[in-house]
Amino acid sequence: MTFANVGSLGTKPGQRDAVVSILLRPKPELRGAGCLLYEVGVNEESPDTVFVCELWESAEAHQGSLKLDSVRAAISEAMPLLSGEMGGTRFTVLGSPIRDA
Amino acid sequence: MTFANVGSLGTKPGQRDAVVSILLRPKPELRGAGCLLYEVGVNEESPDTVFVCELWESAEAHQGSLKLDSVRAAISEAMPLLSGEMGGTRFTVLGSPIRDA
Numbered sequence: 001m002t003f004a005n006v007g008s009l010g011t012k013p014g015q016r017d018a019v020v021s022i023l024l025r026p027k028p029e030l031r032g033a034g035c036l037l038y039e040v041g042v043n044e045e046s047p048d049t050v051f052v053c054e055l056w057e058s059a060e061a062h063q064g065s066l067k068l069d070s071v072r073a074a075i076s077e078a079m080p081l082l083s084g085e086m087g088g089t090r091f092t093v094l095g096s097p098i099r100d101a
Numbered sequence: 102m103t104f105a106n107v108g109s110l111g112t113k114p115g116q117r118d119a120v121v122s123i124l125l126r127p128k129p130e131l132r133g134a135g136c137l138l139y140e141v142g143v144n145e146e147s148p149d150t151v152f153v154c155e156l157w158e159s160a161e162a163h164q165g166s167l168k169l170d171s172v173r174a175a176i177s178e179a180m181p182l183l184s185g186e187m188g189g190t191r192f193t194v195l196g197s198p199i200r201d202a
Contacts, residue, residue: 004142004154006107008190020195029200039156041105041192051192053105053154055140061127089109091142091152092119097128098139
C-alpha cells in the first residue's frame with residue numbers, strides 16, 4: 001500500500017536554503033526505487049525548517065531508498081547543516097476523494 | 102505556488118474509520134477547485150487519528166475549497182466524530198527531486 005512520509009527537518013540558522021538545494025538536486029533513480037511523490041518546501045512561520053512530503057509504493061520502498069548512493073550522499077552532505085530537530089508523520093494511504101472520482 | 106497542507110485529525114475512540122469514509126467520498130469538484138493531490142490515511146501508532154496530505158495550486162485555492170458545498174457537508178458530518186485534537190503543517194512547495202528530473 002502507498003506509504004506517506006511527511007517530515008520537517010530543522011536546520012542551523014541560515015542553512016535552510018542550502019538544505020533545500022541538496023534535497024532538490026535531481027534524483028531520477030528515486031522513481032525506480034518506488035517514489036511516487038517527493039515535494040520539498042518551506043513556510044514563513046518556520047524560517048529554519050525544511051518540509052518534505054513523500055509518497056512511496058510501500059514502506060519497504062522508502063526504507064530501501066535510504067541505501068541509494070545519491071540519497072546517502074545527500075544525507076551526509078546535509079547532516080552538518082541540520083539542527084537535529086526533526087518531526088513528521090508516517091502513514092498508510094487508504095485512498096483519495098479525487099483519485100477514484 | 103503549490104501549497105501543501107498536511108494534517109492529522111484526532112477522532113473520538115472508534116470513529117476513525119467513519120471519518121476516513123467521509124473524507125474518501127468522491128469529490129471530483131475538488132480538482133476544479135485547484136486540488137492536485139488529496140491522500141487520506143492512518144497508521145498503527147495513532148489508532149484514533151486520520152492523516153491527510155494535500156497539495157493545492159495555491160493557498161487561496163485551498164481556502165476557497167472550504168466554501169464548496171461538499172466540503173462544508175463533509176466537515177459538518179465529521180465534526181461530531183472528531184476529538185478536537187488537530188495537527189499539521191502548511192508549506193509552499195519549492196520543487197521536487199523527481200519531478201524536474
